[in-house]
Amino acid sequence: MSLMEIKRKISLVIPTIEEELVFKIIDQARELLGKDIEIIIVDKSSDAYVKRLQTKKVKVIRQKDRGIENALMTGFRAAKGSILASIDADGTHEIKGLKDAVEIVSSGKADFVLGNRLNNVQEGAMSAYLRFGNTSLSLIFSLLYSKKVHDVLTGLFVMDREAFNDIKDLKPYRTGTGFFAAELAKKKYSISEVDIKYFKREHGPSKLTKSKLFYGFGMAYLMLKRRFD
Ligand SMILES: Nc1nc2c(ncn2[C@@H]2O[C@H](COP(=O)(O)OP(=O)(O)OP(=O)(O)O)[C@@H](O)[C@H]2O)c(=O)[nH]1
Numbered sequence: 001m002s003l004m005e006i007k008r009k010i011s012l013v014i015p016t017i018e019e020e021l022v023f024k025i026i027d028q029a030r031e032l033l034g035k036d037i038e039i040i041i042v043d044k045s046s047d048a049y050v051k052r053l054q055t056k057k058v059k060v061i062r063q064k065d066r067g068i069e070n071a072l073m074t075g076f077r078a079a080k081g082s083i084l085a086s087i088d089a090d091g092t093h094e095i096k097g098l099k100d101a102v103e104i105v106s107s108g109k110a111d112f113v114l115g116n117r118l119n120n121v122q123e124g125a126m127s128a129y130l131r132f133g134n135t136s137l138s139l140i141f142s143l144l145y146s147k148k149v150h151d152v153l154t155g156l157f158v159m160d161r162e163a164f165n166d167i168k169d170l171k172p173y174r175t176g177t178g179f180f181a182a183e184l185a186k187k188k189y190s191i192s193e194v195d196i197k198y199f200k201r202e203h204g205p206s207k208l209t210k211s212k213l214f215y216g217f218g219m220a221y222l223m224l225k226r227r228f229d
């Protein structure tokens with residue numbers, strides 16, 4: 001199935017904290033997925049940055065709480081589309097993966113599709129230490145849910161609206177994309193992957209957390225705990 005045949009409305013939710021590349025990503029997303037997609041930016045930046053965002057004619061939600069999981073949840077709850085997508089705003093994830101993932105969800109082959117970065121990492125884009133962390137957490141996820149996933153913390157994913165409706169009232173816990181993967185797996189929704197390229201972050205510092213080590217251990221703990229709740 002090509003994108004031309006997809007009649008379902010796509011909502012793209014992008015979490016941002018002062019990301020310079022989001023403006024380019026908005027243009028690329030419209031080019032790739034169609035001008036009529038709904039774009040929702042859930043933002044935690046300065047007033048000046050928000051003014052710049054508004055010139056792009058996107059819906060801007062200013063995040064009041066904290067954390068990327070809450071930002072994503074807020075965006076998806078506000079979204080009107082029947083296909084819900086997300087991509088990080090730092091230009092590191094190959095945007096083409098969104099189209100591939102939308103096609104899979106749209107054709108009903110999977111309810112949730114992750115963009116797997118690990119087969120195509122640009123030199124210097126992911127340290128050996130972070131690759132180890134991402135792989136370990138994906139392995140934990142795979143064991144907990146008997147579902148092989150290689151990159152559960154990717155910043156690119158697409159999900160079916162009906163599947164999201166089943167988890168929309170949950171309070172997200174601090175596991176990034178892992179939260180959506182775990183809760184959907186728990187409810188037996190199908191999960192699939194598409195390969196994407198992963199580029200080096202070229203603009204500004206990381207926004208996610210001060211310590212990826214603590215974040216990583218915290219995620220492992222929360223995934224385990226939630227699995228047996
Ligand atoms: N609204 C919002 N956006 C966030 C928050 N934390 C991170 N982001 C955004 O989420 C995306 C992913 O964050 P990154 O800082 O790239 O995290 P990362 O990919 O683990 O770190 P790098 O490897 O340094 O890129 C980016 O678009 C950030 O701007 C948050 O608490 N709220």
Ligand SMILES: [Mg+2]
Nearest residue numbers: 088090092201
């Ligand atoms: Mg990043």
